[in-house]
Amino acid sequence: MAIPERDEEVIQEIKEAAQVLFRKYGLKKTTMNEIAGALGKGKSTLYYYFKSKDEIYEAVVMDEMHDVFAKVKEAINDAPNAKEKLKAYSVTHIKTVKEKITLKETTGIPICESFEVINKIRKRYDLTEISFIKNLLKEGVESGEFKPLSPNDIDLLAYTVVCSLRGLELPLFVDKGYPDIDLRIEAVVDLILNGIAK
Template structure:
C-alpha cells in the first residue's frame, strides 16, 4: 500500500466512524481531519469536500455488499439457490449497514439525492447480476423461457420489488420479526419462474 493509499484509508476509516455516530450533516471536515490525525489541508489534498468523502465511504460499503452477494451467488448450484442467495444476502447485509448508519439512513431517506449517482451505478451492477441468474436458470431449463427484451424488464421489476420490500422492512423495523420467514418469501418468488 502506498503512502497516499494509506492516508486515504485512514481518512475513510475515521469518516466512517463519525458518520455512523453523528450522521453526515453534523460531521465536519475538521472533525474528520482530527479523527484521522491529519491537518485539514491534508484532507483537502485528497478529498475536495465532505460529500466526496461520504461518496467514497458509501462506495466502499456498496462494494463490500456486492462482493459478498456475488460470492454467495457463485457458490449456489441452482438458479433458484442463486436467486435466493442474491436476495437474502443483500437484505441481511443492507440491514447490517442500515443499523450501522442509522442516522445517515434517516438523512438519506429524507434527501435521496445524497446518493443518487452512487445508487445508479450500484443498480446497474445489481441488474446485471439478476439478469445473469435469470439467464442461467433459462439455460439450465430451471426457469421458464423469457425473451431477451423481456429479461431486462423482468430484472428491473424484480429489483424494484426487492427495494420496495427492503424499504418496508427497514422503515417499519420488521426485518427482525421476519427472520426465518424470509426463506418462505424467497421460495414463493423463485417458484414463480420455475418450469
C-alpha cells in the same frame, strides 16, 4: 490512471476516520475539522483528496456497497443452481443492508439523515445489479431450470427483481423494517421463481 499506493493508503485512512465520526455524529454534525483531527492531519490533506465532506461520505458508502456485493457474490458462489443463486442473492443482499443500517441505528444517528446520498449511490448500482440478475436468469434458462425467456422478458424480470429489493429495503431506512423481513424476501423470490420455474 492508477492512484499511487501511498495516496491509496491516505484515502483509506481518511475514509476509516470519517466512517467512525459519521457513525458517531451523523453526516450533518460531522465536520471536515473533526475528520482531519481524528486523522491527525490538516484539513488541506482532506481537500487534496476530497472536495467536500459529502464526497468523503459518498466514498464511505461506496465501500459499504462494495462490501454488500462481495457478500452477495460469496453467497451465490456457494449456491448449487440458478434458483438457489437468485434466492441467495436476494436474501443476502437484504440481510447485509439490514446489518449495515442496524449498525448505524445503534449509534443513535437516524439513517434517514443520509438517505438521499445513499439513494443517489444506489442508483449508480442499479445497472450493475440488473446485469447481475440477468446473468442469473440466463443461467437458469440455459440449464433448463427456468422456462425459456426472451431477452426482453429477462430484461423486464431483472428490473422487477431489483425494484422489489429496493421496495423491501425502503422500510429498513424509514422505520427499521418489518419484523418478518426474511419471510417477505422469501415470498417475493418464491413468487418470481414460481412464475419462471419449469
